[in-house]
Amino acid sequence: MISKRLSELRKKKQWSLQYIADQLNIAKSTYAGYESGYRQPSLEAVKELAVLFGTTTDYLLGVTDKEQPTIELTHLTFHMTIDGEPVTEDEIIQLIAFIRTKRELEKHKK
Amino acid sequence: MISKRLSELRKKKQWSLQYIADQLNIAKSTYAGYESGYRQPSLEAVKELAVLFGTTTDYLLGVTDKEQPTIELTHLTFHMTIDGEPVTEDEIIQLIAFIRTKRELEKHKK
DNA sequence: AATAAAGGTACGCGAATCGCGAACAATTTT
DNA sequence: AAAATTGTTCGCGATTCGCGTACCTTTATT
Numbered sequence: 001m002i003s004k005r006l007s008e009l010r011k012k013k014q015w016s017l018q019y020i021a022d023q024l025n026i027a028k029s030t031y032a033g034y035e036s037g038y039r040q041p042s043l044e045a046v047k048e049l050a051v052l053f054g055t056t057t058d059y060l061l062g063v064t065d066k067e068q069p070t071i072e073l074t075h076l077t078f079h080m081t082i083d084g085e086p087v088t089e090d091e092i093i094q095l096i097a098f099i100r101t102k103r104e105l106e107k108h109k110k
Numbered sequence: 111m112i113s114k115r116l117s118e119l120r121k122k123k124q125w126s127l128q129y130i131a132d133q134l135n136i137a138k139s140t141y142a143g144y145e146s147g148y149r150q151p152s153l154e155a156v157k158e159l160a161v162l163f164g165t166t167t168d169y170l171l172g173v174t175d176k177e178q179p180t181i182e183l184t185h186l187t188f189h190m191t192i193d194g195e196p197v198t199e200d201e202i203i204q205l206i207a208f209i210r211t212k213r214e215l216e217k218h219k220k
Numbered sequence: 221a222a223t224a225a226a227g228g229t230a231c232g233c234g235a236a237t238c239g240c241g242a243a244c245a246a247t248t249t250t
Numbered sequence: 251a252a253a254a255t256t257g258t259t260c261g262c263g264a265t266t267c268g269c270g271t272a273c274c275t276t277t278a279t280t
Contacts, residue, residue: 002153032230039267040267056173063157082210084182091209100192102204137240140238143238148258
């Protein structure tokens with residue numbers, strides 16, 4: 001599973017084996033082994049690959065099929081930052097109102 | 111890192127080593143090795159452990175340190191919805207501007 | 221077109237580490 | 251206090267890791 005995911009992601013980004021190997025400081029053949037299924041990456045490598053590809057280890061490992069987590073803002077079940085500064089709950093409520101209003105206006109425009 | 115997480119989660123749930131070993135069909139000593147750091151679980155085992163504990167592999171592996179993930183909005187590395195409707199990239203840019211402006215105003219109030 | 225450079229694939233080798241069983245200590249249950 | 255359960259550690263054989271190397275294919279340069 002992880003080999004398939006790695007292969008797909010790398011091709012989508014149009015990265016070479018060598019580039020990824022350099023990023024993780026491993027041999028090209030080592031990374032190639034991950035994609036071919038000939039080898040399994042270490043847990044540390046899995047972590048680094050998830051960060052490099054901008055995805056989650058859950059996706060790489062096949063726990064989930066979603067490359068990027070989808071978050072429903074109104075559920076408030078996570079922490080968020082902008083410019084490194086935590087977004088307060090009040091601010092999130094304002095954000096939601098902002099978007100709702102904007103959408104409402106868009107609707108009437110048509 | 112994973113050893114710490116496994117140990118914490120198991121104790122919180124008050125499960126025995128044997129119980130988890132049985133669930134994953136591995137030897138007690140094998141799982142014990144995961145917690146002590148003497149061994150590293152296979153990728154498959156990590157997946158199963160995440161499901162068993164009702165958490166994510168990202169949490170087990172320490173990609174995310176908080177139970178609730180923190181997301182930096184300006185990185186645009188995830189999908190977001192409000193009222194089930196996808197928030198577009200443009201909207202996110204507007205949200206960021208909105209909060210930045212609001213913060214700027216707050217600053218001058220003092 | 222010929223050559224060089226870069227990208228991709230396959231495999232042998234030594235080293236690292238896996239999973240298991242066993243032995244034993246610590247704790248809980250009866 | 252004896253028995254049962256739980257937790258810890260370690261040696262062993264087997265697996266598999268990561269690297270280097272060799273080789274083929276594709277792309278870039280002249």
